Amino acid sequence: MISKRMKLADAVHMNYLLLYVIDRFGIKLGFGDKSVEEVCREYNLDSEFFIEIVNSFVDENYIPSSDINTFPTEQAVEYLKNTHTNYLEVQIPEIESLIHEMVQNCSLDKKNVVILNNFFEEYRQELETHIKREEEAVFPYVLKVTEAFRHQKVSKDLIDEMKEYSINDFASEHDNVEEKLYDLKNIIIKYLPPVDDPHLCHKILIELFNLEKDLNDHALLEDRLVVPIVAEKEAYLRKIYIQQ
Ligand SMILES: [Fe+2]
Numbered sequence: 001m002i003s004k005r006m007k008l009a010d011a012v013h014m015n016y017l018l019l020y021v022i023d024r025f026g027i028k029l030g031f032g033d034k035s036v037e038e039v040c041r042e043y044n045l046d047s048e049f050f051i052e053i054v055n056s057f058v059d060e061n062y063i064p065s066s067d068i069n070t071f072p073t074e075q076a077v078e079y080l081k082n083t084h085t086n087y088l089e090v091q092i093p094e095i096e097s098l099i100h101e102m103v104q105n106c107s108l109d110k111k112n113v114v115i116l117n118n119f120f121e122e123y124r125q126e127l128e129t130h131i132k133r134e135e136e137a138v139f140p141y142v143l144k145v146t147e148a149f150r151h152q153k154v155s156k157d158l159i160d161e162m163k164e165y166s167i168n169d170f171a172s173e174h175d176n177v178e179e180k181l182y183d184l185k186n187i188i189i190k191y192l193p194p195v196d197d198p199h200l201c202h203k204i205l206i207e208l209f210n211l212e213k214d215l216n217d218h219a220l221l222e223d224r225l226v227v228p229i230v231a232e233k234e235a236y237l238r239k240i241y242i243q244q
């Protein structure tokens with residue numbers, strides 16, 4: 001487990017995939033021998049929250065603890081948004097360009113490579129829709145509930161919104177975008193006939209495995225941390241201000 005006193009550099013040596021995580025917190029490399037706590041202080045980050053995120057990334061069985069009064073919802077939403085941007089602007093385009101390279105370099109039967117390309121294109125669109133829904137509807141609602149809870153003041157608009165919608169509606173419709181990646185990996189592992197460049201195939205697979213792990217972790221943060229905290233705040237606000 002990673003602790004606040006541990007050097008951040010040692011944490012990265014323990015699990016290099018943490019590079020993605022620290023980047024989304026806005027932390028730049030070159031932190032020398034500073035501890036996790038020191039780096040968090042420098043970047044104005046809640047170190048408790050940082051530790052929970054990092055540990056649940058390192059160990060999927062880790063159950064993050066959170067307190068309704070201290071959980072930094074705004075920081076969590078910021079982190080989730082940075083992760084979305086990273087998927088759409090870095091990870092997905094990288095995989096896309098590797099797949100395009102494979103289509104272009106394929107001198108054998110192109111049919112299956114084209115199927116793979118189309119499948120990924122469909123996947124990208126699905127992921128974009130998923131992210132758009134969260135950023136345009138869910139996160140603004142999360143922030144409004146957080147603000148209302150903090151100031152113990154609920155606007156008429158929010159009362160109307162809460163009558164129509166609840167964070168549990170989001171939880172029940174929140175689909176598993178990572179599941180389809182499993183099928184995508186299988187197309188390459190099981191069904192793609194020999195291609196000209198097997199190393200390119202391996203590269204694509206490694207990127208897909210990393211993205212799948214990352215998406216899984218991302219969904220856990222949404223489902224296990226943000227949803228329960230917001231649900232608790234919502235229940236409180238409903239009881240006091242709506243009395244349904
Ligand atoms: Fe998300």
Ligand SMILES: [Fe+2]
Nearest residue numbers: 134174219222
């Ligand atoms: Fe999501």
